[in-house]
Each structure stands twice: as C-alpha cells, then as structure tokens.
Amino acid sequence: MNILDGKILAAKIREELAAAVEEIKAEGGKIPHLAAVLVGEDPASQVYVRNKVRSCEKIGFKSTLIRRPADVSEDELLGIVEELNQDEDIDGFIVQLPLPEHIDENRVTLAIQPGKDVDGFHPVNFGRMAQGLPAYIPATPNGILEMLKRYEIETAGKEVVVVGRSNIVGMPMGILMALKAYPGNATVTICHSRTRDLAEHTRRADIVIAAIGRPNFITADMLKEGVVIVDVGINRVDDEDAPRGYRLVGDVDFDSAATKASWITPVPGGVGQLTVVSLLMNTLKASRGEVY
Numbered sequence: 553m554n555i556l557d558g559k560i561l562a563a564k565i566r567e568e569l570a571a572a573v574e575e576i577k578a579e580g581g582k583i584p585h586l587a588a589v590l591v592g593e594d595p596a597s598q599v600y601v602r603n604k605v606r607s608c609e610k611i612g613f614k615s616t617l618i619r620r621p622a623d624v625s626e627d628e629l630l631g632i633v634e635e636l637n638q639d640e641d642i643d644g645f646i647v648q649l650p651l652p653e654h655i656d657e658n659r660v661t662l663a664i665q666p667g668k669d670v671d672g673f674h675p676v677n678f679g680r681m682a683q684g685l686p687a688y689i690p691a692t693p694n695g696i697l698e699m700l701k702r703y704e705i706e707t708a709g710k711e712v713v714v715v716g717r718s719n720i721v722g723m724p725m726g727i728l729m730a731l732k733a734y735p736g737n738a739t740v741t742i743c744h745s746r747t748r749d750l751a752e753h754t755r756r757a758d759i760v761i762a763a764i765g766r767p768n769f770i771t772a773d774m775l776k777e778g779v780v781i782v783d784v785g786i787n788r789v790d791d792e793d794a795p796r797g798y799r800l801v802g803d804v805d806f807d808s809a810a811t812k813a814s815w816i817t818p819v820p821g822g823v824g825q826l827t828v829v830s831l832l833m834n835t836l837k838a839s840r841g842e843v844y
C-alpha cells in the first residue's frame with residue numbers, strides 16, 4: 553500500500569506558485585489577487601477559508617477576505633459579488649458554500665462573472681469543462697486530477713467508480729474522468745444514494761473516488777485487490793482524546809481499505825490539501841488571462 557500524499561504535493565505546488573510570483577515581480581507584472589466571501593460562522597467553513605487565505609500569504613498572492621453575518625440579505629450579497637466582478641485588481645473570487653437557508657445559492661453562483669469564477673461553479677465553466685474546453689475546473693476535482701497526474705496513476709481504460717454526484721465534487725469528477733484526456737479516458741460509473749447495490753459497483757473498480765460525507769462508509773469487503781482510492785470525505789467524529797474534542801475521518805475506512813489498496817489518500821493530508829492549492833492555481837491562471 554502506498555500513500556497519495558496531499559501534504560507533500562501541496563507544499564511542492566506552493567513552491568512552484570511562489571516561484572511564479574517571484575518571476576511576476578521581477579517582470580513588474582501584476583500580483584495575483586484572490587478574494588473570498590464568508591457568510592456566517594460555520595466552523596468548517598472558517599477553517600477552509602482560513603487555509604485558503606494563509607496559503608495565499610505563504611506564496612505571495614494578495615488575498616481579501618470579506619465576512620458577513622449569517623443574516624446578511626441576498627441583495628447585499630449580490631451587491632458584494634457585483635463589486636468583486638467590477639474590481640480590476642481582483643483576478644478571481646469565491647463565495648464559500650454552504651450559504652444560509654434564506655439565500656439562493658444558484659442565484660449567487662450565476663451572478664459571478666465566469667472569468668473570475670475560480671471555483672468553477674458557474675454553469676458556463678461547468679459546460680465548458682464538460683465539453684473539454686478551457687475552463688476553471690472546481691478546486692477539488694482539479695486537485696484530484698493533479699494528484700493522479702503527479703503520481704502517474706494510469707487512468708485510460710480503467711473502471712472508475714465515483715460515489716457522490718454533487719455539483720462541486722462527484723458530478724464534475726465523473727465527467728472529467730470520462731473526458732478524452734489524461735487523467736481521463738476512463739469508463740466511469742457515478743453512484744449515489746439511490747444506487748441499488750453500491751458494493752457491486754465498487755468491487756469492480758480500479759479507482760474509487762468517494763465523495764459521500766459519511767464517516768468510514770467504504771470498507772475492505774467493498775473493494776478489489778490493488779484498487780486506487782481517492783477519499784474526498786471530511787467528517788468530524790467525536791473523540792474525547794483529541795485536542796479539539798473531534799478528529800477528521802474520510803468516507804473510506806482507511807485501516808480496512810489499506811489492506812486492499814495499491815494507493816490511498818489519507819484524511820486529513822490528502823485531497824483537502826490539494827483543494828486549497830488548486831484554487832491558487834486557478835487564480836494564477838486568471839491573473840495571466842489563460843482561461844478567458
């Protein structure tokens with residue numbers, strides 16, 4: 553069993569991004585600038601946004617964090633999005649999800665100018681991605697592609713089973729793995745809560761990508777010998793012995809799955825690390841005008 557190490561890879565990519573910033577500075581070019589909008593006090597969202605801002609600082613990007621309380625009106629939020637769309641110094645921005653109940657996430661996502669949508673959540677980016685055209689690819693799927701590429705995991709002709717079909721992870725991941733590209737060219741099955749016999753599908757898989765949101769859900773008996781496992785899940789489980797009273801586990805039961813896997817991502821220290829750097833990679837592309 554080998555570890556697909558997100559932490560080491562993310563550090564390496566951050567070094568590459570920092571070198572790119574140095575080059576931009578030497579040429580007197582514009583420093584990439586990412587903005588993030590955080591609504592409310594959701595503890596996980598605060599951790600993620602903090603990680604994003606901290607990563608910007610580490611590599612020399614500019615970052616702006618805009619915070620509003622959970623009772624912010626939809627109109628005020630749409631006004632902030634419009635300001636960020638117009639602000640010429642900002643190359644890309646994200647609105648952290650989930651948003652409070654009273655705000656229509658689709659409406660907010662649609663308001664983001666596709667050229668600044670470094671999350672790749674706007675339907676224009678999603679559509680372009682699905683057609684294999686230049687687009688911002690959502691950070692988590694993009695990070696997974698980067699991980700498969702850098703570890704030289706073969707995907708052509710492989711059976712890939714994606715568990716989960718959310719707009720931000722499962723569905724784009726399935727599409728990307730089916731595209732005529734590397735990593736891609738796979739035969740893809742997308743499973744979800746209405747799948748009749750999940751284990752029947754996962755047992756056939758050469759590569760399992762789990763994005764479910766249920767702790768330790770995938771176990772060794774559901775897997776084939778030699779499978780590659782990408783565990784997207786980030787679940788907090790109570791643990792009195794842990795410093796914060798909880799610890800993070802994936803959607804895959806790591807110890808059990810490790811007995812079958814040829815490669816496996818840990819949680820934490822796996823996909824989540826790359827999610828953050830791939831957002832920065834998208835921001836660099838935005839500032840260079842490489843996508844639009």
Ligand SMILES: NC(=O)C1=CN([C@@H]2O[C@H](COP(=O)(O)OP(=O)(O)OC[C@H]3O[C@@H](n4cnc5c(N)ncnc54)[C@H](OP(=O)(O)O)[C@@H]3O)[C@@H](O)[C@H]2O)C=CC1
Pocket residue numbers: 692715716717718719720721722743744745746747750763764765766784785786787823824825827
């Ligand atoms: N590492 C990272 O960077 C990131 C991690 N995450 C984590 O990944 C996980 C998934 O996130 P996200 O995609 O946003 O979650 P969603 O809740 O939006 O989607 C979960 C998906 O899993 C499916 N599902 C739920 N229960 C089952 C089941 N018993 N059998 C099969 N499928 C099931 C759902 O099916 P249905 O559609 O039918 O409801 C749905 O498609 C979470 O733990 C989240 O915290 C998320 C984003 C980034």
Ligand SMILES: Nc1nc(=O)c2c([nH]1)NC[C@@H]1CN(c3ccc(C(=O)N[C@@H](CCC(=O)O)C(=O)O)cc3)C=[N+]21
Pocket residue numbers: 599600603646647648649650671691692786800819820821822823824825827828
């Ligand atoms: N507009 C928007 N864009 C997103 O990209 C987005 C979002 N909303 N909402 C929620 C999900 C989740 N997500 C993660 C980001 C960082 C880690 C991360 O840093 N993980 C660390 C550990 C984090 C910790 O210690 O809690 C790791 O896995 O090693 C994880 C998950 C981005 N998402």
